[in-house]
Amino acid sequence: MGAETHYLNAMEALDEGDRERAKAEAKKATSIDAEHYEAWSIYIEACLPPAGVQPTMAEAAQALSAVKRVVAGDPSRMDMWMRGGRLLADELGMLHDALHWWQRCREHAPDEVMPVVEMASILADMGEYAQAQQRLQSILNDNMDVGITQYRKITGLLQLVQTAATQQEQDIFKPYEKHHDGWVAIRHKMRKPPLSESVIFLVTAVPLLLILVVLLGRYSAPTWSAICLNTLVIMIVILVCMRNAKRWFQLLNRPAFNLLRAMNFEAATGYTVMEEDIRTSVLYMYIMQRKPKAWQERTLKIIDKGTPLPKNWRMRLPDFSSHLVEGEKELYTFGEQLDAYEEE
Incomplete structure (x- = not known):
C-alpha cells in the first residue's frame, strides 16, 4: 500500500x-x-x-x-x-x-x-x-x-x-541565586497552601457588608431612592473589595509564586536548586499536584538525577533580533533530555 x-x-x-x-x-x-x-x-x-x-x-x-x-x-x-x-x-x-x-x-x-x-x-x-x-x-x-x-x-x-x-x-x-531573600520567604510560608482570591475576598468583604447592611437599614429611609442608593453603595464596596482581593492575593502569595518560579526553573534547566525540606513541604506538593502529568514526570526525573546548578551557569536566551537577519534558517537543536522518548 x-x-x-x-x-x-x-x-x-x-x-x-x-x-x-x-x-x-x-x-x-x-x-x-x-x-x-x-x-x-x-x-x-x-x-x-x-x-x-x-x-x-x-x-x-x-x-x-x-x-x-x-x-x-x-x-x-x-x-x-x-x-x-x-x-x-x-x-x-x-x-x-x-x-x-x-x-x-x-x-x-x-x-x-x-x-x-x-x-x-x-x-x-x-x-x-x-x-x-x-x-x-x-x-x-x-x-x-x-x-x-x-x-x-x-x-x-x-x-x-x-x-x-x-x-x-x-x-x-531569581532561583539561581542561592542566598536570595525569596528563599527565606518561601521557608516561612511553605507549611501552608496559598490563600485563594475568593477566600481573601470573603474574609475582607463579608464583615464590611454586614456592617454596611446594618447601618443602612438603621439610618436610611424606606423609600425607593434610598433602596437604590443603598444598592449602589453595596456594589461599590463589593467592587473595591474584589480589587483589593486581587492585589492582596499577589502580595500574600508571593512566596508561593517564588516557589513556582523555582520549580519552573528546575524543569527548564534540568538542574536542582531547592533544598529537600522545601521539596517535601505542603506548599511544594500543592503546586506540584496542579502541574501537568508530563511536567511532573520530567521534574521527578530531574530530582532523581539530582544534578546541582553549575557555578558558571548562564541563562541561554535566544537572539531576539535573529528574525531581522536574512538567510537560511536552521531549526534550533534541543537538548537530550527527551531523546529517549522520541521516536526516530
Missing part, C-alpha cells in the same frame, strides 16, 4: 477513536513518504490522548519529535509551531527551549504576533520583566497587526511587566 492509503487508514482509525492503529498507520505513511505532513499531523494527534486528558512525558516527547519534523519541512505551519510551543512550555516545562522555539518561529514568520506574545509571557514567568517589556514594545514599534483577544493578553502582560519593572532588581526573585 502507498503512503496515501496508510494516511486514509490513519484518519479512519483516529475518527473511530483507535489511536494506536492511527499512530501505526500514520507512521507507515511517513516511512514511505517523509514529506507527507498531513500524515505527520495525524501521527501527532494519535500520540496525544483525547481532549481533557493530560499526556504523559513519553506521549508529549513523541508528539514534539513529530512536530519538529513538520516545521523543519514546512515552516509555514503555524498550527504546528503553536502545538510545539505548548508542548514545550505548558506540558514539559522546558521554558528556555520554548523561547528558542518561538524565536525560530519568528524567523520564519516575522509578521506574526503570536511568537512575540508567547515569548513575552514566558519571560514574565521567568522574572525577566525587562526582556518581556522589550518584546511587547516591539509589537507596537513594528506596528504589527493584533487581534482583539491578543490585544487583551498583550495589555494584561504589559501592565504586569510595567508594574514588576518598578521593583528593585534585588527584589525580583
Whole structure:
C-alpha cells in the first residue's frame, strides 16, 4: 500500500477513536513518504490522548519529535509551531527551549504576533520583566497587526511587566541565586497552601457588608431612592473589595509564586536548586499536584538525577533580533533530555 492509503487508514482509525492503529498507520505513511505532513499531523494527534486528558512525558516527547519534523519541512505551519510551543512550555516545562522555539518561529514568520506574545509571557514567568517589556514594545514599534483577544493578553502582560519593572532588581526573585531573600520567604510560608482570591475576598468583604447592611437599614429611609442608593453603595464596596482581593492575593502569595518560579526553573534547566525540606513541604506538593502529568514526570526525573546548578551557569536566551537577519534558517537543536522518548 502507498503512503496515501496508510494516511486514509490513519484518519479512519483516529475518527473511530483507535489511536494506536492511527499512530501505526500514520507512521507507515511517513516511512514511505517523509514529506507527507498531513500524515505527520495525524501521527501527532494519535500520540496525544483525547481532549481533557493530560499526556504523559513519553506521549508529549513523541508528539514534539513529530512536530519538529513538520516545521523543519514546512515552516509555514503555524498550527504546528503553536502545538510545539505548548508542548514545550505548558506540558514539559522546558521554558528556555520554548523561547528558542518561538524565536525560530519568528524567523520564519516575522509578521506574526503570536511568537512575540508567547515569548513575552514566558519571560514574565521567568522574572525577566525587562526582556518581556522589550518584546511587547516591539509589537507596537513594528506596528504589527493584533487581534482583539491578543490585544487583551498583550495589555494584561504589559501592565504586569510595567508594574514588576518598578521593583528593585534585588527584589525580583531569581532561583539561581542561592542566598536570595525569596528563599527565606518561601521557608516561612511553605507549611501552608496559598490563600485563594475568593477566600481573601470573603474574609475582607463579608464583615464590611454586614456592617454596611446594618447601618443602612438603621439610618436610611424606606423609600425607593434610598433602596437604590443603598444598592449602589453595596456594589461599590463589593467592587473595591474584589480589587483589593486581587492585589492582596499577589502580595500574600508571593512566596508561593517564588516557589513556582523555582520549580519552573528546575524543569527548564534540568538542574536542582531547592533544598529537600522545601521539596517535601505542603506548599511544594500543592503546586506540584496542579502541574501537568508530563511536567511532573520530567521534574521527578530531574530530582532523581539530582544534578546541582553549575557555578558558571548562564541563562541561554535566544537572539531576539535573529528574525531581522536574512538567510537560511536552521531549526534550533534541543537538548537530550527527551531523546529517549522520541521516536526516530
